Every structure is written in structure tokens, then in C-alpha cells.
Amino acid sequence: PVNNAGNIGIRGIIAKKDVKKVLDILASTESKIEEDWKQRYQNNFDKVKSGSIYEVSEVARDLYRRGCEKELSIMERKLYENAYQLVTNEIALAKNIDLEEAGNVVSEALSSNIKEK
DSSP states (O other), rough: GGTTTTTOOOOOOGGGGGGGHHHHHHHHHHHHHOOHHHHHHHHHHHHHHHHHHHHHHHHHHHHHHHHHHHHHOOOHHHHHHHHHHHHHHHHHHHHHHHHHHHHHHHHHHHHTTTTOO
């Protein structure tokens, strides 16, 4: 099964040096977000499905920021939670830290550019 991982689309965990890029994505200002929730959901779903940790990070960032402004729909909240967990797990494995510490790192990056209301 390990030899076949690449053929079926399973990638390795990112290198420890690439964690900074993920955190930079989480802390950056979001790209233009589609206003139509169905289109926005589909775009975000496709990003998560892509398997790219960088695209998953964009989804977590964008939905976190949107959730700070407006309440997320149930589907978007679930998508956010999934993206958040994927990013947290990846960082925990890449940096060899526990999930709680990785969650703190992710949460700190996400909240770093939130403007106070």
C-alpha cells in the first residue's frame, strides 16, 4: 500500500520548514470571497478536496474571517472545522508537537490579522 500511495493521491506530510508558509497563509488577508454561498461553498469544498495543505489553509482562513463577520451556515461551519482540523493535524505532525499546541499555533495565526470592532 505504501508504494501505491502516490498513485491514489496520498501525499506526504509537509516539511517542518513549510509550516511557516502555512502559517503565513492563515495570517494573511483573505482573497476575494464569493458572495453567493453555494458558489463559495463549492469553491471551498473543491480546495479541501484537492488535498493541498496550502489550499486547505486558505479555506480555514477565509471561513474563519467570514465567521467573525457573519454567522456561518451549518455546511460552511462543518467545512471550516474540517479544514481547521486538517491544518492542525498537519502542523502537529510536521513540527512533532501535540495537537493542543498545534491548535494554539493555528488559532493564533488565524486571529493575528482580525481587526477589532
